[in-house]
Amino acid sequence: MPGLEGAEGRSTVNGVNVEAVGRQPSAVSFADRLASTSDFSHYCRMEKTQTLDATVRLRVLHAFLAGETPTVATVARNLREPATAIAESFDRLAAGRAIVLVPRTHEIMMAAPFAGRPTDFQVTVGARRYNANCIWDALGIPAMLGGTNADIETVCEDCAAPLRLSIRDRKVAGDGIVHFAVPAARWWEDIGFT
Numbered sequence: 540m541p542g543l544e545g546a547e548g549r550s551t552v553n554g555v556n557v558e559a560v561g562r563q564p565s566a567v568s569f570a571d572r573l574a575s576t577s578d579f580s581h582y583c584r585m586e587k588t589q590t591l592d593a594t595v596r597l598r599v600l601h602a603f604l605a606g607e608t609p610t611v612a613t614v615a616r617n618l619r620e621p622a623t624a625i626a627e628s629f630d631r632l633a634a635g636r637a638i639v640l641v642p643r644t645h646e647i648m649m650a651a652p653f654a655g656r657p658t659d660f661q662v663t664v665g666a667r668r669y670n671a672n673c674i675w676d677a678l679g680i681p682a683m684l685g686g687t688n689a690d691i692e693t694v695c696e697d698c699a700a701p702l703r704l705s706i707r708d709r710k711v712a713g714d715g716i717v718h719f720a721v722p723a724a725r726w727w728e729d730i731g732f733t
Contacts, residue, residue, distance in 0.1 A: 594618060595628040596637050596650075603653035604684075606667055611645045652679035663690045674717050681706050 598617055602609035611629060615622040629645050632638045639649035647655040654660070654670040660677040662669045664687055671677035674693065681689035691704040696718075704713035721728075 592628050592631055595625060596632055599650050603650060608655055609647060652676035652683060659693050661692045
């Protein structure tokens with residue numbers, strides 16, 4: 540992709556060697572990008588759309604953190620944008636897999652790591668309680684909050700026995716097995732099930 544250079548690196552995370560192969564943006568100036576764009580008005584619309592989508596995504600996450608379930612109407616009101624612009628942004632965010640919408644609606648089913656409706660994965664951080672989509676996302680909520688202490692409650696899918704994990708000082712404690720019924724490469728085939 541133009542403007543991106545390959546980057547390789549190794550690091551250690553909790554004593555485990557991790558090899559990272561990724562891409563980092565090169566030093567391409569705004570003027571260079573603009574000069575390579577044949578239609579300036581299209582470029583401006585694209586930049587505005589990307590900025591709106593990023594703002595909407597952050598507002599959605601902030602709403603979940605505040606214990607609210609965001610909707611097109613509440614996000615539009617908070618951002619002082621037309622509801623149609625927010626609905627279009629929800630569609631783009633869903634197409635980019637940043638959020639998952641209930642089919643044929645603009646109701647948010649998932650905005651990882653948060654679930655838009657009650658689930659079997661309850662995460663308690665301080666006085667707040669959050670719904671997570673799965674155990675992976677349940678662990679992601681305290682991580683997203685900077686490694687804060689948390690309690691996670693769920694049930695065994697086999698026998699319905701209660702399962703509890705606690706996170707204290709960035710360490711997970713509790714008994715259980717994490718089982719992914721679908722290989723990660725196939726999660727998006729039916730993300731609601733996965």
